[in-house]
Amino acid sequence: MEIKKVFNNNVVLTQNREGQEMVVMGRGLAFQKKAGETIEADNIEKTFVLDNRGVSDKIGELLREVPEEYLTIADRIITMAKARLGAGLDDYAYVALMDHISFAVTRHKQGMVLRNALIWEIKKYYKEEFSIGLQGLDVIEEETGIRMEEDEAASIALHLVNSRVSGEGLDAAVQIVKVVNDTLNIVKYHYKIEIDESSINYERFLTHLRFFALRLVQQEKADTPPGDDFMFTQVQRRYTAAFSCSEKVASYVEKTFNWTVSNDEKVYLTLHIHRVTSRQKLNSRG
Incomplete structure (x- = not known):
């Protein structure tokens, strides 16, 4: 196996047959070796295959x-995240997590807990990612002997969320959390209710809000073709309370992020808001 680049005595860059x-x-894999020389496969202890050459x-x-x-x-x-989330993570996650965790451990040793x-x-809002973050704390402890606080599990979770946001940057992951949280608060105040967070409708709404927030962060436009407003008109007439609430969400988004919410987005928001709040109101009456 030919060395493309030596990072240090124990780590090199190479490539597979594909x-x-x-x-x-x-250990000692690249001792006194340089690019162009070969390494023995028997000496390799760990392998990381990368799709992104720049990483x-x-x-x-x-x-x-x-x-x-x-x-x-x-x-x-x-590896845990890929197995549990069932979605691709950008290779840059290796870099982001390496850098973040090493710095966090250094801070912890100095008695600085952020x-x-x-x-x-x-x-x-990101229960699965946070759960992986908690497992990440176990991994950190096994490798370094240091037990980090739950706050660090949340930071790991944010990096995983960010990796699934296709390299938009960690600020994008933070912004997504803000949009989701603020939208849910708008719904709660509009209806003056507490939403049942254990319900399947809440989970569906949450999933929709995450993708809605992602499109907002990426400034994606979903223009509705001219004349294709039948569903919008029907939803507006049939679900007046939910539509009014979706208009408040749209107003918040436009003022805060300068992003125009399309009619299609309002239709889906209205339907999800109606579903999660109508079931909630029925339960409260009972």
């Missing part, structure tokens, strides 16, 4: 400052 870049690790260089840069154990930690967390201001929202 031409995919691989970061491979092994390997960033990993290499980090490995000049950060111990290899943080690449192992990142890989274990990402609180995650979004921990409540992350626990609530």
